[in-house]
Amino acid sequence: MKIAQCSDLHYSPENLAESDRCFTFAVGDAIRRGADVGVISGDSTDHRLDAHAPALNALATQIHRMADAMPVLMLQGTFSHEPPGTLDNFALMGASFDVFVADRVQQVALVNRKFVPSAGPVFEADELESVLSQQPEVVFTCLPTIHKGQLAISVGAADASTELAEVLMGFLVRAGKVNAVLRAAGVPTVGVSHGTVNGCTTEHGVMMAGFDHEFSVTALFAAQCDAFMLGHIHKYQFWTLAGQQIAYPGSVGRFHYGEEGDKGYLMWQVAAGDAQSELVVTPSREMVTIDFDGPPDMEQLAELANSSADRFVRVRWQIDEEHRQIVDRSAIEALFSKAAGLKLDARILPVMRSRAEGISQEVTVDRKLARWCELANVGAEPLIERLQLLAMDDPEAIAEAVLARLSNVEATSAPAVVSLIQASREAPPTVAAADDLDWLSGGDLFAA
Incomplete structure (x- = not known):
C-alpha cells in the first residue's frame, strides 16, 4: 500500500506562499504516484485562523483536492498551532473519499476505502473480530498531541513529564498486542502521532535529549506498527528495526531561518512485516550564506540581493573591533528587504595589546x-x-x-x-x- 505522509504544513498569512507552494506540489505528486491514502500528521495550521482567511481557504482547497483522489486522515497537532476544533471543519471537506479527523487516542481501520474507528483507545476483541472479517486495507493507531496541562492537573506538575512517557508507553504496548494480531493476519499497521522522540535531531541540528519528551524509540517499536508516521520535528529522519520503520518527514516547507536539510513529504510502501519510505523533496525556500574575510562588499551584496527574493540569507564577516563601526547594517538590511529572512553575523576580532617588558x-x-x-x-x-x-x-x-x-x-x-x-x-x-x-x-x- 502506498501512503503519502505530509506533516507540519503551518498554513498562516505569514507562511501562505511557502506552505501552499510546497503542499500543492506534494498533493499533486502524491496523486501522480498513485497514493492509496493521504496522512497529515499534525500542525496543518500555524495558529488560529479566521474563517475568511486566505490561508484557510488555500489549505481547504488542497485537502479537498487530495480527498478527491484518496482517503485522507488528519491528526490533531500542537494545540498552539491547531486549537482544538480547528480540524472539525476539514471532516466536511471530503470529495470522492472521506477526510477523517483523529483528535483522540484511537485505532482506525480502512475498510473498502472507508474509515472505521474504534470505540475506545484500541479495538476490543469483538471489534477486532469484526474488522478482520471485513479484510481491512490498513489499520491506523492514532496518538494525537496530549494536553500536558491536563495531565499535570491529574498527576501533579512535578510528575507530569515522566508520567506522560509512562502513560504513552502503556498505551503503545496495549496497541502493540492488537497490532500483532493484525500483522499476523497480513494486515498492514500504521502508527500516526505528533510529538518528540527522545534522541531525535531538530531542524537546527540540536539533539533532543531529556525526560520530558513524549516518546522513546523503544516505546514506538513496541506498538508493533509496520510504519510509525510522526510529526512535529521539522527535519527528516528515521529509525528501522526488523522491517519496522519510524520516520519524521519534516515540515513540508522551510518556515524558519537556519532549518537544515531538504524539505518534503514521505511516500511510504507499507505491507505487513515491511515498511519503507522515500523523501520526496518539495520546492521549498533556499537558504543562502555569504562570507567575507573583512567588511562586507556592498557591490557583491547588491548583486546577490537581486536574486534573493523569498530566500533566507545569512551574511557573515569578520572585522577587528576598532573598525566594526564602518559596517552599515541598515544599508545591508535595506538591500535584502525582499528576502524571506536576513541574519547578520559579525565576528569581532579583539585587538591584542601586550605589556611592555620590564x-x-x-x-x-x-x-x-x-x-x-x-x-x-x-x-x-x-x-x-x-x-x-x-x-x-x-x-x-x-x-x-x-x-x-x-x-x-x-x-x-x-x-x-x-x-x-x-x-x-x-x-x-x-x-x-x-x-x-x-x-x-x-x-x-x-x-x-
Whole structure:
C-alpha cells in the first residue's frame, strides 16, 4: 500500500506562499504516484485562523483536492498551532473519499476505502473480530498531541513529564498486542502521532535529549506498527528495526531561518512485516550564506540581493573591533528587504595589546614612559616633557599655552609674514663707505 505522509504544513498569512507552494506540489505528486491514502500528521495550521482567511481557504482547497483522489486522515497537532476544533471543519471537506479527523487516542481501520474507528483507545476483541472479517486495507493507531496541562492537573506538575512517557508507553504496548494480531493476519499497521522522540535531531541540528519528551524509540517499536508516521520535528529522519520503520518527514516547507536539510513529504510502501519510505523533496525556500574575510562588499551584496527574493540569507564577516563601526547594517538590511529572512553575523576580532617588558620594574612614571618609548621605538623627550607639564601645571594654564601657541602659528602663516620671511632669505644689504656719501654734502644738491 502506498501512503503519502505530509506533516507540519503551518498554513498562516505569514507562511501562505511557502506552505501552499510546497503542499500543492506534494498533493499533486502524491496523486501522480498513485497514493492509496493521504496522512497529515499534525500542525496543518500555524495558529488560529479566521474563517475568511486566505490561508484557510488555500489549505481547504488542497485537502479537498487530495480527498478527491484518496482517503485522507488528519491528526490533531500542537494545540498552539491547531486549537482544538480547528480540524472539525476539514471532516466536511471530503470529495470522492472521506477526510477523517483523529483528535483522540484511537485505532482506525480502512475498510473498502472507508474509515472505521474504534470505540475506545484500541479495538476490543469483538471489534477486532469484526474488522478482520471485513479484510481491512490498513489499520491506523492514532496518538494525537496530549494536553500536558491536563495531565499535570491529574498527576501533579512535578510528575507530569515522566508520567506522560509512562502513560504513552502503556498505551503503545496495549496497541502493540492488537497490532500483532493484525500483522499476523497480513494486515498492514500504521502508527500516526505528533510529538518528540527522545534522541531525535531538530531542524537546527540540536539533539533532543531529556525526560520530558513524549516518546522513546523503544516505546514506538513496541506498538508493533509496520510504519510509525510522526510529526512535529521539522527535519527528516528515521529509525528501522526488523522491517519496522519510524520516520519524521519534516515540515513540508522551510518556515524558519537556519532549518537544515531538504524539505518534503514521505511516500511510504507499507505491507505487513515491511515498511519503507522515500523523501520526496518539495520546492521549498533556499537558504543562502555569504562570507567575507573583512567588511562586507556592498557591490557583491547588491548583486546577490537581486536574486534573493523569498530566500533566507545569512551574511557573515569578520572585522577587528576598532573598525566594526564602518559596517552599515541598515544599508545591508535595506538591500535584502525582499528576502524571506536576513541574519547578520559579525565576528569581532579583539585587538591584542601586550605589556611592555620590564615596565613594572621602573619606579617613577617618567621611567616607565621612557621604557615604553624604548620598546616601541618612539622618541621619549617630547612625551616626557609633556608628562612633566601635566604634572606641574594646572589644566587651565596648559590650555592657555596651547591656544597661545596656535595663535602664534596662525600669525606666522599670514601673507605679510610670508613675504618677510622670503625677504629675509635674500642677501643682507651692504653699508656704504664714508667716501660714497660725499654727494650728500654737495652744494649744488638743492641748487635751482
